[in-house]
Amino acid sequence: xxxxxxxxxxxxxxxxxxxxxxxxxxxxxxxxxxxxxxxxxxxxxxxxxxxxxxxxxxxxxxxxxxxxxxxxxxxxxxxxxxxxxxxxxxxxxxxxxxxxxxxxxxxxxxxxxxxxxxxxxxxxxxxxxxxxxxxxxxxxxxxxxxxxxxxxxxxxxxxxxxxxxxxxxxxxxxxxxxxxxxxxxxxxxxxxxxxxxxxxxxxxxxxxxxxxxxxxxxxxxxxxxxxxxxxxxxxxxxxxxxxxxxxxxxxxxxxxxxxxxxxxxxxxxxxxxxxxxxxxxxxxxxxxxxxxxxxxxxxxxxxxxxxxxxxxxxxxxxxxxxxxxxxxxxxxxxxxxxxxxxxxxxxxxxxxxxxxxxxxxxxxxxxxxxxxxxxxxxxxxxxxxxxxxxxxxxxxxxxxxxxxxxxxxxxxxxxxxxxxxxxxxxxxxxxxxxxxxxxxxxxxxxxxxxxxxxxxxx
Numbered sequence: 390x391x392x393x394x395x396x397x398x399x400x401x402x403x404x405x406x407x408x409x410x411x412x413x414x415x416x417x418x419x420x421x422x423x424x425x426x427x428x429x430x431x432x433x434x435x436x437x438x439x440x441x442x443x444x445x446x447x448x449x450x451x452x453x454x455x456x457x458x459x460x461x462x463x464x465x466x467x468x469x470x471x472x473x474x475x476x477x478x479x480x481x482x483x484x485x486x487x488x489x490x491x492x493x494x495x496x497x498x499x500x501x502x503x504x505x506x507x508x509x510x511x512x513x514x515x516x517x518x519x520x521x522x523x524x525x526x527x528x529x530x531x532x533x534x535x536x537x538x539x540x541x542x543x544x545x546x547x548x549x550x551x552x553x554x555x556x557x558x559x560x561x562x563x564x565x566x567x568x569x570x571x572x573x574x575x576x577x578x579x580x581x582x583x584x585x586x587x588x589x590x591x592x593x594x595x596x597x598x599x600x601x602x603x604x605x606x607x608x609x610x611x612x613x614x615x616x617x618x619x620x621x622x623x624x625x626x627x628x629x630x631x632x633x634x635x636x637x638x639x640x641x642x643x644x645x646x647x648x649x650x651x652x653x654x655x656x657x658x659x660x661x662x663x664x665x666x667x668x669x670x671x672x673x674x675x676x677x678x679x680x681x682x683x684x685x686x687x688x689x690x691x692x693x694x695x696x697x698x699x700x701x702x703x704x705x706x707x708x709x710x711x712x713x714x715x716x717x718x719x720x721x722x723x724x725x726x727x728x729x730x731x732x733x734x735x736x737x738x739x740x741x742x743x744x745x746x747x748x749x750x751x752x753x754x755x756x757x758x759x760x761x762x763x764x765x766x767x768x769x770x771x772x773x774x775x776x777x778x779x780x781x782x783x784x785x786x787x788x789x790x791x792x793x794x795x796x797x798x799x800x801x802x803x804x805x806x807x808x809x810x811x812x813x814x815x816x817x818x819x820x821x822x823x824x825x826x827x828x829x830x831x832x833x834x835x836x837x838x839x840x841x842x843x844x845x846x847x
Contacts, residue, residue, distance in 0.1 A: 421775070426687045428751045433686070434466035436613035437575065441603035441659075443619040444474040446676040447514055448481075455618065456521035457530040458682050459580065464534065468575040470606055471538075472583045473518060474599030475510045482506035493552060495651065499559035499596040507596045511584045515540060518582060537579040543567045544602060546587025546595040561587055561595025563602055566609035600659035608666040615663045615671040616682060621653050622675035623694030635696045637664050660696045670749075671696045689748065704789050707743035707755065712736045714752035715743060718772050727808045728770065729838070743770070744789055746782055756786040758793055761827040766790075766799040787816060795847050802847055803830075805840035818843035 440459065446452055463469050479497075483490050483506050491498040499507065522538045524531035546561040564587070574581050583606060585597045600617075607615040624632045624640075627648050635643070640661050644654055653673075660671035674681040674693035685691040707715065715736050722728040736743070739757065746754035754773040760766055768790050773783045794802050803826065804813055810820070821844045823834050834840075 425775070429687050430465055432749075432751060433462075433613075435468070437468040437470065437610050438462065438614045438616060439470045439472065439603055439607040439610065439612045440682070441472045441599050441615070441617045441619075442474065443599065443617070443676055444477045444514070445620045446618055447473070447517060448477040449676070451676050451679075452517060453521050453524065454679055455676075455682065456518070456524065458680060460522060460531060460534050460536050461683070462686075463536060463578070463580055470571065470575070470581045470583065470610065470612070471518070472599060472603040472606060473514055473585070475507060475514065475585055476599075478510035478514055479503070479506050479596075482510050493555045493557065495655075496549065496552065496557050496560055497596065498555065498557050501559070504559040504594060504596060507586065508594065511586050515582065515584060522580065537577075538582050539574045539579045540582040540584065541570070542588055543571055543581070543583060544587040544597070544606075546589060546597060548589075548593075548595060559593070559595055561589075561597050563587060563597060563605040564589075566606050568609045571606075571610060598655075600655055604659045604663050604666075607663045607668045607671075611667060612663075613669050615660065615668050616685070617656050617659070617671075617673050618676045618682060619652075619656055619673060620676060621656070621673060622678065622681075622692070623673045624649070624653065624657060632694055633690055635694060637661065637696065637698050640664075640696050657696075664696055664698055669697070689753070703747055704744060704785065705747065707740050707745045709737060709740055711743070711745050711752060711755075712740060715745065715755050715770075718752060718755055718774060719770060722772060728772070729835070731770070744786065744793070746773070746786060754782050754786050756790050758790050760797065760799065761829055763827050764798070764800040765827040765830070766794040766797070766802050767830065768802055768804045771804075783812065784816065791845075791847060800847050801844060803842060803844045805834075805842055807838060807840050810841045810843060813843045813845075816845075818845045 442455065446455060459469055459471065480490065483503065486502065486506065488502050488506070490503070491500070497503070519538050522536045525534060543566060544563060545565040545567070547564040549557045549560050549562055551557070571581050583602055585599050585602050587595050587597050587602075589595065603615060603617065606612070622631060624635060624643060625648070626632055627646070640657060643649065644657060644661070649657070656673055660673065663671050672685055672691070672693055672695050674685045678684070678692060681692055685693050685695070712733060716731075716733050719728055719731065723730045742757045742759055744756050744758070745752050756771040757769045758766055759769055768787070771783065771786055773786070791802060804818065806813065821842050823831055823842065825844060826834065826842065
C-alpha cells in the first residue's frame with residue numbers, strides 16, 4: 390500500500406495518523422508535499438507577480454534567500470517584477486555624510502544632497518541584488534539557474550511639488566510605467582528590477598517610495614499579485630492576532646484603526662489601491678521568515694495577510710467548468726477503493742447535484758446530494774483535499790449539504806461508505822441496514838462492496 394493510499398484510507402479527520410506516516414517516511418512526505426503544491430503551480434504559470442521588498446531585507450541579510458525563492462518562481466513560469474526600497478540605505482548614506490534627514494507629513498524632503506545619497510544607495514543595492522541572482526554554486530537552490538535581471542528607465546516620474554508650503558524638491562511620484570518594455574523583458578523569461586527612482590522627460594531624477602512604484606507597476610501591468618516583503622508579518626486585529634485574509638471593505642476600515650503603526654498602514658494603503666485598480670490579490674509577508682513568499686503562495690492558509698476584493702473561500706454550486714477539478718479530487722479515492730468510480734461524463738451529467746469548496750480559484754473539496762422519494766437524500770462523494778483535512782472543511786461541506794436537504798424538504802439523509810464511517814458517526818449519523826434505504830437506492834446497492842449505511846434524521 391502506498392503512502393497516498395494509507396493517507397486516504399485513514400479518513401477525513403485523522404490528521405495524527407497522517408503526521409505519523411510522514412514522519413516515518415521522508416520520501417513519502419516529499420511526494421505528498423509536491424502533489425499538494427501542484428494546483429498552485431498550474432494556477433500561477435504565466436501570471437505576473439510584482440514583489441516589493443523593503444530595504445530592511447537587504448540591510449538585515451535576507452537578500453540571498455529571497456533571491457533563491459524568486460528564482461524558483463521564475464523557473465515555474467511566473468513573471469516576476471521586483472521593486473526594491475531604500476529607506477535604511479538612504480539613512481545610512483545620510484549618516485555617513487552627517488546630513489540630518491528632513492520629513493514633512495510622512496514625505497521625505499529630497500534635496501540635492503539627499504538625492505545623491507539615494508542615487509548612490511540605489512546603485513549599490515541594485516548591484517547586490519544582481520549578484521544575489523547570479524549565485525550558481527552546486528548543491529544550492531541556484532544550481533543550474535541562469536536568471537537574467539534587467540533594470541532600466543522603466544519609470545517616468547514627476548515631482549510631488551509643494552505640500553502645505555513645503556517644497557519636497559526631488560521627491561516624486563510615478564507618472565508612467567513603460568509596460569511595453571517590461572512585458573517584452575518578461576516574455577524573455579527575465580526578472581525585471583525596478584528601483585525607487587524615476588526620471589522626468591527633462592532628465593531629472595526623483596526619489597520615489599517603494600509602495601508608489603510597486604503599486605503603480607502592479608496596476609499598469611495588470612498583475613495577478615502584488616506582494617510586499619516587509620518588516621511586518623501582516624495585518625493584526627486589536628488583540629494582536631494575525632488576519633490571514635482581508636476583504637477590501639474590511640481592509641479600508643482597518644486603515645482607520647489606531648492599533649496599526651504608520652508603516653503598516655502605508656503598506657495596507659498600497660495594497661488597497663492595487664486591489665481597487667484591478668489587481669487580483671495583494672499580500673503582506675515578513676522579511677524575517679525564511680521562505681515567507683513560498684509559504685504564502687503555496688500553502689492553503691499562508692503565513693501573512695492576503696487582501697482581495699472579496700472572500701476567496703466559498704461554497705457554491707458546481708458548474709460544468711468544475712467537472713475536471715472534481716474528477717481530480719476524487720480520483721485517488723477511486724483508485725484505492727474508498728469511492729466508486731465515476732467517469733468524467735457521469736460527473737458532468739450530475740453536475741447540478743454537486744457543491745464545491747473553492748479557495749483562490751482552486752477546488753479543495755466537493756460533495757453531492759441525490760434526491761429520492763419518501764423524503765430521502767443521499768450524501769455522496771464528500772471529499773476534501775489531503776492538505777485541508779483536519780481544518781473543518783469536511784464538516785462545512787456536510788453542514789451545507791444538510792442545509793440544502795432541509796431546504797428541499799428532505800427529512801432523512803443517508804450515506805454509504807467503506808472507509809469513513811467514524812467521521813459520520815461523530816456527526817449524528819447512525820448505522821442502519823439496506824432495508825432502510827429508499828426503494829430506488831435499495832435496487833442499486835452493491836453487495837460486492839458491502840458499504841456501511843449510515844442515516845441521519847434532519
